[in-house]
Amino acid sequence: MGCGAGAVGRVGKERFYKQKNVANYIKDPLKRRIEHLSDEDLELERLFLGLRCDLGVGLEGLDSKKVQTLVEEKKCKVSNQRLVACDFFLADEIALWLT
Incomplete structure (x- = not known):
């Protein structure tokens, strides 16, 4: 709101x-x-906003190979079955790459 x-x-x-x-x-x-x-707009917003904070985004529906690449390159980490950006300044770029 x-x-x-x-x-x-x-x-x-x-x-x-x-x-x-x-x-x-x-x-x-x-x-x-x-x-x-649209539903696509809402999904992109979910990624953008989730990756900009410590909450991250749920792994369900994400490309597992892309998630693995992000973790291997230390751009993100997985915590409690959620993908969390290691650098919030990269969150928007990561969200775009995941879509």
């Missing part, structure tokens, strides 16, 4: 963007732009 000027949030398959301009946001805090997300 995104709250405040410039915030981005998601509920279900809808992502919404609040106004970035603070004065406009104050005038109409309920105004937002809505983007409808």
Whole structure:
């Protein structure tokens, strides 16, 4: 859930963007732009967001050879059946490579 000027949030398959301009946001805090997300969008977002934190992403559905390569190259580790990025700055690149 995104709250405040410039915030981005998601509920279900809808992502919404609040106004970035603070004065406009104050005038109409309920105004937002809505983007409808596909299943592919949601999967990519799951990877991006999961790899950007210590939680990581579940191994189910990931290419096991790619996971093995990431672990061998010390880009990621597997912890509690989840793939965790060793360097969060590489998380987006790793997510793209996994898709």
